[in-house]
Amino acid sequence: QVQLQESGPGLLKPSGTLSLTCAVSGGSISSTNWWSWVRQPPGKGLEWIGEIHESGSSNFNPSLKSRVTISIDKSNNQFSLKLTSVTAADTAIYYCAGQYNKAYLWDYWGQGTLVTVSS
């Protein structure tokens, strides 16, 4: 059974850089379509941040593209998110998700990690 687990700091100061890692277990990060990051501000809806393929190709939400980097580390079976110049509006639960068995959907999700941006 494929499992995803997010990790990273839970508290950031404004203007800082958010860095999260998603560890994939129970399956190979190289054997699927795309890996994504999705976030959810407290009490609000889901927002797709971006995705990366095991080849290194990536796509991003236009509203976040200038601040987002997603990378993949096949040797450690994980992928990562960096979001620069954070503000309080970036406070959210961040989920990693995978298109493991089929493209264009997310059939595996991490449990999510809350990142709070506050001075």
Place this chain on the structure above:
Amino acid sequence: QSVLTQPASVSGSPGQSITISCTGTSSDIGTYNYVSWYQQHPGKAPKLIMYDVSNRPSGVSNRFSASKSGNTASLTISGLQAEDEANYYCSSYTTSTTYVFGSGTEVTVL
């Protein structure tokens, strides 16, 4: 990119059927059959319940069904049960090679 439009809330009594709409544009739902639906209980991660407009993953109840017409997708829950009380989100692939989610619908079982 704009979010897909869903009703904020839908309610029904146990055993009834409810339908949640998801309205997009010709740049997403209207072009692709890559519409998926996710169920999210409070404090939990989203769970895939429908994909490619009308396909149900293994293990998901057949009380869930979905369809699409033009720029609007719909999710129907029949035989509503207490466990169906959750938030539901649609998602679509877009012509910009990105994804967009719906605004979310809170389902209440009366």
